[in-house]
Amino acid sequence: MKQLGRSLMLVVATTAVARAQPQPDVPTLPPDPGGAPAAPGTDPTADPQPGDPPTVQADPPVAPPEAPYDPYPAPSASVPDEPPRPPINMPEVLTTPTGFLLPAAVFYTKFGLDTGGGATFDSRIGLGDVAEFGVATTDAIRQRQDDSDEDSDRIQPYFTASFRLGVGEDRLFKHQPAVALGFRKSFETKSEGYESRIAELTLVASKHFGDKFAMHVGGAFWDASLAGQLDSGDDVEDRSITFHDVATPKDQFRPFGGIQARPLPRSLILIDLGWAPEFCYQCATDARKIRLRPVLSWGVRYEVASWMRIESGVRVPDIGDANLLNAQIFGQVSFTSWGLRRAIDRAKQ
Amino acid sequence: MTDGRFPRTAALVLLASTGLAHAEEPAAVPPEAATDAPTVRRRTSTLAEIYRGPFRSSRLFAMPTADVVGAYVMTVSGEGSLLQQPGALTSAGVLAIGFGDIAQLEYRHTSAISVEGVTAPVPAVGVQLAIPLPRRPGIPAFGVAFRLGVPRDEQIDAFELEEKVTDLYLVARWRGGAAGWLTLHGGTRVSSASLTVTDAMGLAIGTVEKRLVLPTGGLELQMNDEAKLVAEAGLAPRFMWMPGADPAIGYGLLARLGLRWxxxxxVIFDGSIGYQQEVGTVEPPAGRGGIVQWDIRLGAEVFVPWGALACRATGAFCD
Structure with a gap:
């Protein structure tokens, strides 16, 4: 898995580097076959014979300066006009949600790998410019056996579905931040004989400050359930607990946020702080069986094209313990597509 | 709600969405007269003209509104949730066909909470009427919907449970006069619910019938030309039984917040977050923090202008 991850990151990085290079020099035009007339009585295609006078190679015709040869021609004007598509603000910083929603009928897909063997997938679609639905797998949910277990393992794949709705930036009034209310919930996942689920209700605001800086601030209300043999000893029965039963609403709430800066036209620096549940199956008290752990991430995003972005950075799964040994380097590639939107626009005409 | 108060979380969500949309600049909402205009049925109409509408939905998510789909129009709706019960797809559907300009006949799943605690669609056939009052801006419209329950079977161990709900809805719709982006819906659902439990031998263990008066309401916020934020909340019958106990019928709160796009x-796409809380049941409530029981539901409503299609194809049903 690590080899596959390294290979994918290498391919992605190579693509980015190649895409970032300047365009090649403009090549010269090939000789115009009809531009230099042959001498009368001679076959221009015949090989030169001994005794023939030396021929002077005519200079190749030079293209008029106002019409240089373009190896990457622009689309023909005959293509039907399409309304200009605005740039898409990403629905996530690195691991935490933003207040930005995908435009209507725009697809977003992201794949990620990290050096800890984690693999993630996230696919979303914008709904009516006011909502967004997505399914994903996350590797952020972690598990431990008991209090003496110092290293937590990730549970993966952990499938989730999400639904977010909100309003875009400057939509209601000038300088109004984008606001999104989101709900994410997992399918029931079984790991090491225990069944668990998580749910997260978020409210987040995002605001651009100029062209080069944006800030995201929000709060998350977490819940989770855990079922299985939660007590040690013989003749213990399976039982289930929920986070809202063993914690107070204050314990369920966590603030999160992130910042993004654009030092170069296509490159962004991203930092975010989020939270993820951790299950401890045999911890002594129920309150310790489900806990929230802070996750700090930082990295860069490079916009390879309007439809493709690559991200790389560092994620510390439990920054609360300042344990950098568990830090992971990750690589992510995301794609966006207006294809469905174009099809819908055509169908409406 | 168990302590007599509306759940604070649900109230905050509704208030927040209301506040957000209140400041929204008015979207280009077609006037009521335009949305009521039926599709013209002409032999020369193209398919694009036929499917351009306008079409009118007769529901929010689960609640009927004071509208009907209209004459010569049929709608097919479906929705589902993968998250409410692990591993099980709960779904609901509606097939409605316009009957004149003020009525529609329908086969649908009406909302109730099953013994297993999920929002279980209970089948029903019904008729929905838009009361033909003069429609003027700012004047509410009224509607009546009757849904005759069809028995739904549920199996728990060796026991067979038969659930049935018959509903009478009285609903009103008010569309803001100048502020055309806001539409309010309110009404009352009178439900006659019955639950019969039989054992493996087919012997009846217990039967309970109960009539419930259940308030329901909702709002629509027109966010742009194509999308509406929709919030809906109402009480629904809840069936309760466990082996060794008598069957009982209570009620629970079902609320949805989402969009219709x-x-x-x-074609209308539905997406929403669902909230469910038991009221007056033997089970402990999940509490305000129990969002792990919420679900995400997706659905769609497709309009079929069968009259206009038949007119185009055969010349029948033309204007």
Missing amino acids: SVLPS
Whole structure:
């Protein structure tokens, strides 16, 4: 898995580097076959014979300066006009949600790998410019056996579905931040004989400050359930607990946020702080069986094209313990597509 | 709600969405007269003209509104949730066909909470009427919907449970006069619910019938030309039984917050977050923090202008 991850990151990085290079020099035009007339009585295609006078190679015709040869021609004007598509603000910083929603009928897909063997997938679609639905797998949910277990393992794949709705930036009034209310919930996942689920209700605001800086601030209300043999000893029965039963609403709430800066036209620096549940199956008290752990991430995003972005950075799964040994380097590639939107626009005409 | 108060979380969500949309600049909402205009049925109409509408939905998510789909129009709706019960797809559907301009006949799943605690669709056949009062801006419209329950079977161990709900809805709709982006819906659902439990031998263990008066309401916020934010909340019958106990019928709160997006004039996409809380049951309530029981539901409503299609194909039903 690590080899596959390294290979994918290498391919992605190579693509980015190649895409970032300047365009090649403009090549010269090939000789115009009809531009230099042959001498009368001679076959221009015949090989030169001994005794023939030396021929002077005519200079190749030079293209008029106002019409240089373009190896990457622009689309023909005959293509039907399409309304200009605005740039898409990403629905996530690195691991935490933003207040930005995908435009209507725009697809977003992201794949990620990290050096800890984690693999993630996230696919979303914008709904009516006011909502967004997505399914994903996350590797952020972690598990431990008991209090003496110092290293937590990730549970993966952990499938989730999400639904977010909100309003875009400057939509209601000038300088109004984008606001999104989101709900994410997992399918029931079984790991090491225990069944668990998580749910997260978020409210987040995002605001651009100029062209080069944006800030995201929000709060998350977490819940989770855990079922299985939660007590040690013989003749213990399976039982289930929920986070809202063993914690107070204050314990369920966590603030999160992130910042993004654009030092170069296509490159962004991203930092975010989020939270993820951790299950401890045999911890002594129920309150310790489900806990929230802070996750700090930082990295860069490079916009390879309007439809493709690559991200790389560092994620510390439990920054609360300042344990950098568990830090992971990750690589992510995301794609966006207006294809469905174009099809819908055509169908409406 | 168990302590007599509306759940604070649900109230905050509704208030927040209301506040957000209140400041929204008015979207280009077609006037009521335009949305009521039926599709013209002409032999020369193209398919694009036929499917351009306008079409009118007769429901929010689960609640009927004071509208009907209209004459010569049929709608097919479906929705589902993968998250409410692990591993099980709960779904609901509606097939409605316009009967004149003020009525529609329908086969649908009406909302109730099953013994297993999920929002279980209970089948029903019904008729929905838009009361033909003069429609003027700012004047509410009224509607009546009757849904005759069809028995739904549920199996728990060796026991067979038969659930049935018959509903009478009285609903009103008020569309803001100048502020055309806001539409309010309110009404009352009178439900006659019955639950019969039989054992493996077919012997009846217990039967209970109960009549419930259940308030329901909702609002629509027109966010742009194609999308509406929709909030809906109402009480629904809840069936309760466990082996060794008598069957009982209580009620629970079902609330939804989401959007209805007209992807095309004839196709509406539904997406929502669902909230469910038991009221007056033997089970402990999940409490305000129990969002792990919430679900995400997706659905769609497709309009079929069968009259206009038949007119185009055969010349029948033309204007």
